[in-house]
């Protein structure tokens with residue numbers, strides 16, 4: 001699914017209005033019904049204080065208020081700056097609400113604040129949505145601060161008021177919601193870690209915008225979903241043999257960090273690679289051979305770390321390097337040798353990235369379409385500190401296209417930047433994956449997909465998606481606290497087989 005900016009979303013509303021056709025007020029009613037249904041399911045016994053400005057987001061709030069009142073749910077509506085310019089659909093919804101007997105509508109003008117809400121009431125923030133074009137200030141800002149000062153739960157409609165959908169919002173007044181009910185698709189601002197304190201849990205509600213619009217519009221951002229995975233996935237031929245699925249080499253481990261080698265080797269085996277070899281320090285051979293007997297093992301002449309590869313590399317269809325290797329000068333030298341002698345894409349993680357950040361010119365030696373998998377700290381070591389998350393994804397896109405590599409910026413919504421200038425946000429995974437070794441699993445998985453002949457972008461997108469899916473399956477069994485990285489390996493499944 002493509003991600004759209006605020007003006008494209010406005011265009012999508014208009015497209016649907018003409019294409020379906022449906023009137024703008026009926027589309028607002030459909031959006032309000034979707035909110036009402038969600039709210040009733042989640043909070044069946046609460047009362048609601050609904051705050052509205054006078055645009056269409058406020059119009060949504062008024063329609064939600066009416067729909068809740070018709071179900072005999074207690075509702076108070078506060079209209080902020082009621083004298084301000086009102087949208088047509090806001091005005092229509094205000095008339096409809098006033099026609100309901102007992103409607104409790106309070107107009108707030110500068111300096112008048114509402115009484116503190118009942119402690120069990122839920123606040124609905126329908127002040128401003130995607131129409132925001134400047135920071136909130138003045139009385140509206142004071143109302144935002146008033147709402148944020150309450151201990152009540154807050155549900156934001158479409159966007160937390162004050163949060164920009166496409167750019168960094170800075171430190172202006174912004175609603176801090178527990179839940180955001182956003183219409184039809186994620187907005188960029190609802191994917192950024194720096195905004196997490198504002199949007200809380202995001203729920204995307206289907207309001208029936210015409211899918212045909214998406215084929216007419218360009219976007220550099222996309223979400224990784226099952227349909228994208230399915231578009232890349234290659235089914236296995238009945239007569240296939242292991243030679244058809246590549247030979248992956250995992251270079252990993254050092255004394256005390258052999259677990260990283262085990263996890264990435266096992267994940268590589270489960271990716272579907274035909275053959276997997278692990279290159280590990282001499283003393284690690286028994287560990288690999290007993291924990292991953294399906295893999296072959298090459299031992300380093302050094303017992304405790306990776307220093308030398310004395311066999312040709314070109315017979316390997318993909319190489320993954322870095323988990324648990326350490327950054328000893330001998331390991332650094334080997335890495336440089338690989339950059340100079342191997343021309344196919346590499347997968348680089350963990351210590352391989354730390355080595356690169358100490359030898360930045362080597363970034364230019366990376367074979368085209370190599371994949372690097374930094375978490376935000378590794379990313380800053382490589383490409384400098386970024387002032388916010390929006391800047392970080394822009395830098396990732398610039399560097400991916402400049403260096404002709406894929407950058408996987410790991411996190412809750414892992415971001416994949418491709419050299420073609422496209423950015424993908426992953427939709428799978430959970431905070432249970434914040435545990436040592438999860439990244440090693442990802443490295444092995446992506447290396448194995450690359451070895452099978454998937455393009456680098458496909459291997460990156462599929463690997464990140466599958467990795468998160470395995471995390472979600474592990475969390476369903478063990479819970480987020482008890483799950484460990486080895487569970488990700490056990491729970492790896494290709495969705496097409498289910």
Ligand SMILES: NC(=O)C1=CN([C@@H]2O[C@H](COP(=O)(O)OP(=O)(O)OC[C@H]3O[C@@H](n4cnc5c(N)ncnc54)[C@H](O)[C@@H]3O)[C@@H](O)[C@H]2O)[C@@H](O)CC1
Nearest residue numbers: 013028031055056057128129130131132133134135136158
């Ligand atoms: N048919 C449609 O267009 C639909 C629109 N919907 C709702 O409409 C919203 C967008 O509505 P609008 O475009 O009216 O915009 P908003 O209601 O988000 O904002 C209202 C107006 O406030 C002004 N404004 C901008 N920044 C401000 C600030 N910092 N402080 C005070 N005022 C500011 C702008 O002139 C803006 O148009 C969506 O977020 C969604 O909630 C939904 O009802 C779905 C259907």
Ligand SMILES: Nc1ncnc2c1ncn2[C@@H]1O[C@H](COP(=O)(O)OP(=O)(O)O)[C@@H](O)[C@H]1O
Nearest residue numbers: 410411412429430431433434436437438439440
């Ligand atoms: N809160 C989270 N939500 C979703 N995924 C997460 C979360 N925390 C970590 N992960 C995932 O787990 C992996 C952690 O990798 P990394 O930071 O390299 O850890 P390690 O080096 O311990 O393996 C990444 O793929 C990341 O996206």
Ligand SMILES: [K+]
Nearest residue numbers: 125128159161
């Ligand atoms: K809002």
